Amino acid sequence: MHKSFSFWLLSAFFALFLLFLYGPMIAIFVLSFQGPTGGMTFPMRGASVHWFGDLVASTRYGDLAGAFGRSLILGLFAMLVTVTVSFFAGLGFRRRFRGAGALFYLAIAALVMPGVLTGLGIATLFQTLGLSTNWLTSGLGAHLTWTLPFGLLIMFAVMNRFDRRWEDAARDGGATPVQVLRLITLPILAPGLIAVALFGLTLSYDELPRSLLTVGTRNTLPIQIANLTANVTTPALYAIGTLTTLLSLGLIVAAFVAILISGRRK
């Protein structure tokens, strides 16, 4: 019972934190339902879905759907590559090997290199090699310089204190390396891998500085939005925020439900 005071204190803290976290998002959500004459700030001038309609009806927003699609596809690719590559790299780093330090610091360098410079460097590299930049090649590569170090470091956190005796026991019991991986290692690390996946997807989906010079002739969503701030100053910008958040959230929830269902069938 004596715990209850700190419990309530911390609950209040957590609630305040959520309020702080959600404040801007709620503002975006509410303001996207501004009336047709409303601006990007409070007060509300009526409530309407005018700005959502405008997104569809007006051509001033450019190829938003295409940009959203590209960002999502890019995010999914970045997620797949990040999960796979970080998972194996995480396994590899459990043993000492030559070059471990160098590789680790290369990953840290990727993390600390300013995004605009990474983009510039990759664009210059492609130019030197005579390759043209494209969102799925240089764009993906640029995003990976961001998602891979995150993935690797989270794998470190996940694999810490991972008891390798489970694997040893399975191997002693006659399991093949693939079986050990599939039946022991993966299930134990699954929650961590989901965290890596989410990070990979979100970081890529929202990445702007690394994309600017590397996506070639097709804009991704963050570039499109940043460009729109150059000539759109209406709540339509918030409507884009609301819409893309709901869409991507819906997709994630759907994906997780699908995974849960398929998992249960086994």
Next chain:
Amino acid sequence: MKKSMKRGTVTRRGALRTLAAGAAAGLGGTLGAPMIWAQTIRDVTLMHVGPAYSIFPDIAAKASADLGFKVEMQNAWTDAIMARVLGQPDTIDIADLEFWALQRIWRAQKLQPIETAKIANWDKITPLFREGVNFDGSPMSRQGTLPFKVQYVAAMGDKTFAAGPTGLATMMPTIFNADTLGLRPDLVGRPLESWAELLSPDFRGKTALINVPQIGIMDAAMALEAKGEVTYADKGNMTRAEIDQTIAALIALKKQGHFRAFWSSFDESVNYMASGEVLIQSMWSPAVTAVRARGVNCEYKGLKEGYRGWGNGLALMRHLDGLRRDAAIEYLNWMLTGPYGAFVARQGYYSSVPETTQAALSPAEWDYWYGGKPAATEIKDPFGAVMEQPGRIRDGGSFEARVGNIRCWNTTMDEGEYLVKRWNEFVAS
């Protein structure tokens, strides 16, 4: 000679459209060659990369429909366009650049000159670009990058600009405007007539400057000069001493809390003004419109020291040749035929060919945007939303009154590197 060639293509195009409409019969044997040309030009896709105020999906769609090949547009910040022209030229076919950018990137030879004879409406382009003269034939201000200074080259492959018309253009001029200060007449409380007001102690903590070094310093210079604090030989190409004087004055003002903010993007300038954070600041014409659209009174005030001008043009990338270059020239020609000029007119920018723009606008629109006359009807923005009520007069008045009073131009200075260094110092101070 070349002109008639050009006309030839236009007629062929007309004929082809008829052909496509199914009226091929009896058009004669000369169509053999164009047929092949037509079949392949349809596969051409041109990528036009430009800043947000020039890139419109509606225009791309209309151009594609009229021309028979595909025009795609991508918008990007001017600095990103310059970087891509230099670093990834093959991701662009047509670069939509401000004239001062040519001073930075022309000599890298990633762009190719345009034969003016191939541009049907070239002679209708306002003399401001073609000859560097004002409406009355007097020379335009050469402070800063007067487009004329970088408009021509003497020969293919030249890295430097020609002093006068040569028949080879670096870019085809498209849109331009005269910029001034935006202000809130309801809150400043008295009539303002001079750029010096930007630095008036009355507005301490309620002013803003654009955070682009060479433009921000020019707005500051207009104000300092109007105030009589600093005199400049050429505001568009300051000496180190002039830059030092200007930055010193700006740092002193910043320390006094004179500036509320420095804006980097259009929406910031709109929000500063609409929310009352700022009463007088550097501003772009569509930003003033956006503030007014919120029912907030905002004026793009013509001041007695004149305007700061800028212009954009379309440049051909060097890698374009053969069929693709022909298509690009077709597209450039199309851009001067009216629809694009009318589109940008409705966001307050002028077209390089007012004549075709007039034909594409309604008389009421023309009178409002170019004539400086009271709006006869409701004035709509490019996307069809009502933006001004009848009776309203455009700030600063007519085309001639605004453009004719341009006193300096957006630019790249010789001491640009030093300027950016000092500007960074100012922002960090």
Next chain:
Amino acid sequence: MSPLNMSSERLSQLQVAPLAILLTLFTGLPLLMVVVLSFWPFDGLEYAPGFTLTNYAEMFASATTWRTFAVTLRYAAITWAITLLIGFTVSYYLVFHVRRVKVQIALFLLCTIPFWTSGVIRTISWIPFLGREGLFNMALMKLGLTQGPLDMLLFSDFAVVLTYVNLFTLFMIVPVFNAMAKIDRNVIEAAHDAGATQWQILRDIVIPLSSTGIALGSIFVVTLVMGDFLVVRAMSGGQSSSVVSAMKNNIDQLYYPQAAASAVLLIAVVLAMVTAILRIVDVRAELSR
């Protein structure tokens, strides 16, 4: 040992090979280009291959360089302290006070949802809150706490740090939560039974056992702040500049060699900071236990 007769070092090298290839291609080579570029001469209009130390000499000689580094480091330090406090408290609450795992995961996911809105939009959405006519100022004046609107709320260091904390706290929560969740409850029960106070348990068990998470979260937050230019531009109203926003000014002007030189300095400084963090907590040490 291994059925494939592969030495364990070989196996490790094989497992990290994809990472090594990708990072070499997309970080190693571009980084090399940036370093090379930082030695190229610049003639006022363009740069060309060559070797000069001018870019570095000018950078080190300029007081602005040191001032922007100081400003950026201060942002990083303040943001780090606040995100650590919030991140640790939130994780502690989720792990030790929320008993049911499902509720725990649900609340954790609740923290991640805002990250599905564009960072650009979430940054500018603070303006309606903080402006002169914003919600905070309206509330303050209604409550009679202030006479006129407070200018320091928006376009100030306060606004910058607030936005950083809002955007980056999750990067602290994820690793700290992860580390704490793995602490064996029995250890805490045992300590409790042995008469340890809550404070002692926190200090001697929880903090040491979540140190890996804290270190990783710190690395994330510090690198995010040190590499930012968008937030500092938008929320300081352009009134201050960070290292990268000054660098972005140079890049916008195509002054690549100067930008490259300051990038090299920045990378060196941040690498040193990360190395210092790793000196205190070796995140790789526990892997091979």
